[in-house]
Amino acid sequence: MMEASEKAFAKLNISLDVLGLLPNGYHEMSMVMQSVSLWDDIFLTPNDSGKISCSSNIGYLPCDEGNIAVKAAKAFFTALGRENPGLDIRIVKRIPSCAGMGGGSADGAAVLRGLNRLWGEPFSRSQLEEIGALVGSDIPFCVAGGTQHATGTGTTLRELPPMPDCPILVCKPRFAIRTPELFAKIDSRRSRLHPDTAGILDALDRGELEAVARRMYNVFEDVLPRSCGDIGRLKGLLLEHGALGAVMTGTGSALFGVFADEATGEKALIEIKKECPEAWLTRPVGRIM
Numbered sequence: 001m002m003e004a005s006e007k008a009f010a011k012l013n014i015s016l017d018v019l020g021l022l023p024n025g026y027h028e029m030s031m032v033m034q035s036v037s038l039w040d041d042i043f044l045t046p047n048d049s050g051k052i053s054c055s056s057n058i059g060y061l062p063c064d065e066g067n068i069a070v071k072a073a074k075a076f077f078t079a080l081g082r083e084n085p086g087l088d089i090r091i092v093k094r095i096p097s098c099a100g101m102g103g104g105s106a107d108g109a110a111v112l113r114g115l116n117r118l119w120g121e122p123f124s125r126s127q128l129e130e131i132g133a134l135v136g137s138d139i140p141f142c143v144a145g146g147t148q149h150a151t152g153t154g155t156t157l158r159e160l161p162p163m164p165d166c167p168i169l170v171c172k173p174r175f176a177i178r179t180p181e182l183f184a185k186i187d188s189r190r191s192r193l194h195p196d197t198a199g200i201l202d203a204l205d206r207g208e209l210e211a212v213a214r215r216m217y218n219v220f221e222d223v224l225p226r227s228c229g230d231i232g233r234l235k236g237l238l239l240e241h242g243a244l245g246a247v248m249t250g251t252g253s254a255l256f257g258v259f260a261d262e263a264t265g266e267k268a269l270i271e272i273k274k275e276c277p278e279a280w281l282t283r284p285v286g287r288i289m
């Protein structure tokens with residue numbers, strides 16, 4: 001059997017809203033999500049060891065059962081109704097961890113796509129999304145990526161018109177934010193601001209980048225601990241250097257700004273890097289499945 005390689009694209013939240021707390025402790029979400037051109041490379045080599053091994057170029061990445069890529073592979077073989085025949089997963093990681101960019105979920109989704117190809121396409125896209133949902137809430141989006149509206153716990157997906165092409169400057173402050181802590185803070189708030197999701201959907205329908213960028217909002221920005229002050233400061237810098245809009249992605253700590261043209265984006269990148277060395281100029285990536 002041949003080796004498969006897959007690109008695992010990072011995701012950004014153009015908007016993120018939490019609509020309520022569900023009886024199972026999860027939250028009802030409404031998120032406009034976008035894949036961008038920052039990716040991990042995943043290489044899958046089947047073998048007959050009966051074990052799943054995993055390695056990466058990043059020392060601190062757990063490569064045991066805790067790794068989402070390993071969990072996704074196990075879920076794939078379980079869904080196939082087959083004993084795990086043996087698989088080697090190699091990850092070349094570029095998406096920053098603990099960033100809200102779905103790095104782990106993208107890897108998990110790439111493993112599902114790659115295994116599906118190697119095993120002769122036994123599952124449809126929507127079946128892969130269902131398998132992915134058993135492993136993590138952001139994996140279903142990452143199976144096809146592109147521009148989608150995610151609702152329910154984040155696993156109910158609707159394809160949207162592609163986001164207009166533009167430079168997107170992503171930056172990742174050094175600190176990480178604990179996801180459960182942010183959800184708990186959201187729960188304790190009675191009223192809060194919500195993103196204009198309908199306005200964003202409408203702007204995407206019309207292909208109006210500026211109208212999308214102006215409406216970008218993430219409810220978690222409202223409940224950030226004081227120690228995350230850098231996020232507000234970097235957001236200010238992005239806007240000062242010409243971003244049409246700027247917002248935190250997921251539960252952070254990465255944030256991004258959307259730009260109208262490459263030259264402005266490149267100039268802003270130089271400025272942002274002085275404050276935040278981990279920064280990249282990316283572009284929207286369309287659906288891959």
Ligand code: C5P
Pocket residue numbers: 025026027028029135136137138152153154179180183
């Ligand atoms: O599904 P996933 O493992 O990615 O979720 C990580 C954590 O995020 C969950 O344990 C839960 O605390 C929180 N979460 C949530 N509501 C969602 C998705 C995730 O509360 N819709």
